Amino acid sequence: MPPFGTLAVPQSEDRAVLLAYTVVGTLLLVTGQQLAKVARRAGRAEAATRDAADHLLQVERDARHRFDVALNSAGVPFFIVTPVVRDGQVTELRWDYLNEAAAQLFNEGSGVVIGSSTSYVRPAGWDADILLERLAPLAAQRHGRDAFDVRVQGGNGEQWFHVVAASLDGSVVAWFGDVTARVRAEQALAEADRRKDEFLATLAHELRNPLAPIRQVAEILEQPGLTDGRRKWCTTLLRRQSAAMALLLDDLLDVSRITRGALSLRKEAVALKEAIDDAVETARPMLDGKGHELVVKLPARPVHLEADRLRLSQVIANLLTNAAKYTQPGGHIELTATADEAEIVLSVGDNGIGIEPDKLSAIFSMFSQVNPDHHRQGGLGIGLALSKSLIELHGGRLTASSAGKDKGSCFSIHLPANCRVVPPEMPTRDALAIPSSIKTRRILVVDDNVDAADAMTALLELEGHEVRTVYSGEEAVEILSRYSPEVILLDLGLPGMSGLDVARHIRATPSMKDVTLVAITGWGQPQDRARTADAGFDFHFTKPVDVGQLSQAIEGAVASA
Structure with missing residues (x-):
């Protein structure tokens, strides 16, 4: 430029x-x-x-x-702690790091954790002394490592954690996991092993009990000049003791089959009274031997169940013998059965030694004993566990209750209401087999077929019963306001209000709950019997009704009243 x-x-x-x-x-x-x-x-x-x-x-x-x-x-709790040294000694540990899984174990009220001392802030239920004792030595080592279990009593009960810790530049890193399930399993295995040993000892004892009198009776029978009375006594003892051994072996076999899933029920329509009678007969030697008073209370109406009669009787007998075994001589035992729309309950109560509260939860476990002195009382400790399994196979449950030591106990079988059934018709009986003397009852006959109703009325009156007859469902409901029958023979195919509707009305009336309802119908298929059972009938007979079967049904109603 x-x-x-x-x-x-x-x-x-x-x-x-x-x-x-x-x-x-x-x-x-x-x-x-x-x-x-x-x-x-x-x-x-x-x-x-x-x-x-x-x-x-x-x-x-x-x-x-x-x-x-x-x-x-990782989902596994992890933390880092650093020791706090005062006067040359580790006095506490300081939280330096926590992952999310570890932080969740601290109470919400713990406040700030990082930087806090383990002496004041730590997971709920953990012991600060254990943390200091096991972790502090690792901080002074270059390649230290330790693993240990910690027992914690927290809000969820007893828990166990397995801790794996290692040294890291003057601090300690540690992983820990909940091993409660593992520890409980180990404890259960140890307990099962202990019970197994006790069971084998008890089994040997129980099998020797009947063997001793059997051997003695064998020697008695060899003696000359044996009287008929003494020989009869020996025979009775042999039968009783051999039956006791058979029960022990049957229980063992049943437990084995249930464990393997090989036990199946043979269900059929069973009269509750008959199952109870079988059980009482089985338990009678034990009851009489200890001089117990047995009171049996059954529903006024006959109850039939779809169940395995043998197994149901076996459970009831087991509860009765248990009550007899754990009740002082001359005790009182009561067997009560009730049935309503919700369930059927059979209870066996006694005034015996009772059960302490802390033992109630364990009495249904295999090889458990109600009384620690089981060698004196007898029993393998499998009866209640077996009974519980058998009732559960029926869709029910077995419960126990007691007010405490020396205050008696009560065991109850709860069966669902849907197992209640109308019994099948019995084989036709010869007219001559009909009892000539039947206790008279008040009977209501309901049938829209006038001739059939009148003929039935005449037959029942000849047997001495007091009979009223109506020809419609509406009339049946109306007459019940002024007449209280004990048995009602009810046709199902009624015009207007059907027999099923009448039955439901009767069952909904509290004053009529004990009336025995007998269905009279031309329908006899399984689904028809299911309908009458749901409506509350006690018996289901197809036309023409067999007189012997009807008389037996009325007789059964009388016996259960």
Whole structure:
């Protein structure tokens, strides 16, 4: 670029000054340019250093994030603690890190955990002394390692944790997991092993009990001059003791079959009274031998169940013999049966030694004994466990209750109401087999077929019963307001209000709950019997009704009243 003009400097001194400024200015300009280059290079270096620092910081953050994600996703509690040293000794531990699984074990009211002392803040139920005792020594080691179990009594009851800890640069890292299930399983195995040993000892004892009198009776029978009375006594004893041995072996076989899933029920329509009679007959020697008073209370109406008669009787007999066994001689035992729309309950109560509250939950376990002195009382400790399994196979449950030691106990069989059935028709009986003397009852006959109703009425009156007859469902409901029959013969195919509707009305009336209802119908298929059972009928007979069967049904109602 050309100069803008010229400047005249006449004085030589001024020219010297100007020259000096020009030289200095040129030097300053050159120096400034160099400094600018240096500044630019320094700026670039500083930026590179800052970027490197930011990069290192981001790498550290990413590593910490991956560390947290890895430890949290594992789902296993993990923590890091650092010892606090005072006067050369570790006095406490400080929480330095917790993953999410470990943090969840702390109470919400614990506040800030990180940085806190294990003496004041720790998982619920944990012992600070145990943590200090087991973890502090590891902090002083370079490659220390330890593993141990910790028992915790928390809000969920007793728990067990397995801790694996290791040294880490003056701190301690540790994983721990809930091993409660494992510890309980080990305890259960040890308890089962102990009970097995007790069971084998008891089995040997119980089998020797009947063998001793059997051997003695064998020697008695060899004696000359044995009287008929003594021989009869020997025979009775042999039968009783051999039956006792058979029961022991049957229980063992049944337990084995249930355990293997090989036991199946043979269900049929069973009269509850007959099953109870079988059980009482089985338990009678034990009851009489100890002079117990047995009271049996049955529902006024006959009850029939779809059940395995043998197994149901076996359970009831077991409850009766247990009651006899654990009740002092001359005790009182009561067997009560009730049936309603919800369930059927059979209870065996006694005034015997009772059961302590802490033992109630264990009495249905295999090989358990109600009384620790089981050798004196007898029994293998499998009867209640077997009974419980048999009732559960029937869809029911077995429960126990007691007010405490020496206050008696009660065992109850609960069966669902849907197992109640109408009994099948019995084989036709010869008319001559009909009892000539039947206790008279008040009977209501309901049938829209006038001739059939009147003929039935005449037959029942010949047997001495008091009979009323109506020809519709509406009339049946109306007459019940002024007449209280004990047995109702009810046709199902009534015009208007059907026999099923009448039955439901009767069962819904509290004052009529004990009436015996007999269905008279031309329908006899299984689904028809199911309908009458649901409506509350006690018997289901198809037309023409067999007189012998009807008389037996009325006789059964009388016997259960």
